[in-house]
Amino acid sequence: MFKHSQLESVKAWLVHPAHAAMPLHTRIQRAIRQLIVDGALGPGKQLPASRALAGSLEVSRDTIETAYAQLHAEGFIDRRVGSGSFVAEMKEFTSGRRLMQRDTLRDQTPNLSKRGDAMFRSGGVREMLTPRPFAHGVPDTRSFPLLLWERLERQVLKEAGSQALLHGDPQGAEPLRRAIADYVNLERGAHATADRVVVLTSSQQAMTLCAHVLFDPGDRIFIEDPVYYGARKAFDAAGLDCVPVPVDHQGIMAERITADPHKAKAVFLTPSHQFPTGATLELDRRLALIEWAARHQAWIIEDDYDSEFHYAGRPTACVQGLDPHDRTIYIGTFTKALFPGLRIGYVVLPPHLVKPVTIARTLLDGHTASIAQLTLARFMEAGHFGAHVRTMRGIYAKRLEVLTALVREHLADFVEPQTPVGGLQMPCMLTGGLSESTAIAAAQRVGIELLGLSALYAGDDGRAGFLMGFAAYTPHEIERAVKKLAHALHAVRTA
Template structure:
């Protein structure tokens, strides 16, 4: 491994000389069998003490890069000839070194590895920027309460929190999650069914690995969550889109499907990205469809806590008496994405398999975070925070809807969702999604495109605008910048 200049400066002088000579040997500038300068001569040329060069030569000799012959001098080891020729053959020529990252990284990757590389991964927003999606308001996070509870957990559990944890999750947190879901989301689960994870994306990756064989189909909503599609495609599953309408996924198309898929991914409480809420009749039909055919439902309940119009509907998992539903939840939207905490509610027969897979993937989530969150929930802070955020986000949704109407008339039409953290907008005729995204970026505004969430040729042009991390003034200022950028071209 080559060190950069800053790292080299932290080494002792004899180490820097040794590294420099080693690099020249590896690069072929000092050929095998070449006699090196005497230590006194090289020391004089470099302006250093002879002992410094001697120490460098000693280390090179120990590592096998040079040989030292008494009365004759020091030479580059001739035994390196074949090995260095092999390195030279593999090293890219200057023109090849300027190839694209994808082309340069392909050698040695598996078929799946190349597919993941070509997919480009999934980018998360690391700073607050209008109008990035999925970012909660973190400025009001009760950090003082959190730190106090974390200190309590450290004091009570002491060194045990520094050891490996249960791959399924800390029992206190699993109990707190089960209690919350049963009371607030109408779920029907026990702590033994809970698997604590780092994120929704990890949950979906586990589903892709354990439920769908390579080359086999899986059903996804169309349009739908981009991260879910990426997770299943990375496992070499064949994604089959099922269209949604104003009420959510079309269960009639599910029943008509003949792909042979044994799994469907849905967002019934707040369809991503349209915002539709799947009515009770369709939820029951979804459950019956899975039970009759021995299939699995992956229910992503990513932001159901934030429902503003009327009462939220019960989750599908609580309606499923046949145990065919895998419920996915996250604390990234309700608390903070930086905590990296999510969970699944699994049918009992799947718990061991998913726990084993999780143990292979990354072992467990940090115990101190789990134990702190458990107390945060047990003491009522979590529910209080969610209620406060629900009120805050409802106001921001109204600010966003009004700002779009004021400033983007004739450009885009907002679709007011019943809940969630983002608002879909459809572009009016004559406007190009690609062009508006480019113009907005020049003005410092991020417009997440809507068309990429569609599968197939029919793709609606528009944006999915996040508003939860911006206050009313920030929404207004960003909307003014956006309107100016779009209308000036």
């Protein structure tokens, strides 16, 4: 018979809420198995007779017999006719030491590869599941035409049937690739065809693929300073030597790159709307970088992450469309223009890179979900994408105007807003004596989310400030959050 503590452990399994979905015999089987794994029931230990255990647990004998049968099938117990059930002798498993070993292993540093360790130490790229003001880079999903999307998805399922449930083309569904090529050619001035587009799950995946397919550990790559944290983490994790290049009001200082005597394999840019400063890369600098890449057989990795939302005139054409040498890799995403849960991004590649990148992505996730791709293709082909972007551009422009006015009214003692010409967030530079960490901590205590700017710089001399996302929040929500932030910052200053 079980000891009292062992019997109570089994009973605890039966009533634990986390196990409620399991059949009763499975709960009993798992509870006894755990006692064996933890060493509470050692090899050769006899288990209670099924009738006796059934009485103790107030269940049927058949339930216990089913649990014992599963334990026997898994090799945890031996059943001997006329003698009973006993914990099995397992040569590769010393049960009495398991508890100690498990606790020891839990405290050990993972034995990772250099690349795995770099990924782990970077902290990854995390997004807020439920964004709150002023989380950056988040679109307004409440204004998305969900009923229209549902109708288009039903049309896709009706026409494609079970074919949409099968594996998809790893390069991406042809209708979507064609729609993307048409869009970037028309709206971004790109040179794209459907056969040069690879549909991915995100721009982050695109950057990771570039880092692993095009470069070897130790290769040099120029990056903007400050730079988008996801890009730096992707390149660092691949073992690249990231060389920061300062950004001014005209974008990355291209002359630092063209004059650098050391060989580099690539430059990473956000030229249409630099992250996080909001600067637009000047035409002369674009042309200089295009010629530099051609001369050195280097790559330009262009991340065009939110160019749909430009509030002062038309956005400048993308670098890829200006490049006659096919040295530019153009990355785009629908996360900002539509909704993050869509998980569709893309890359427009030089022709000879399409096959290597497509094969490489099959090692990551095979393909992007087919139903979502086909629905998005229909959404774009029917003109709904362009209409939605135009609607949201007007809404976001108004919200940016509201945020700018409120910051100047309520936060003038602390920050100077840098009103951007586009995008989903506004940089604010600290001017009132509070440190960046103090301001961000004060904001977090009252439920306000801010992204610090100084950490986006390569060195310790980055400008102190933070980003304030505005796209996902109504004017009323923005006003309430700004006032709450102002109260928190004044409280810290006077404390």
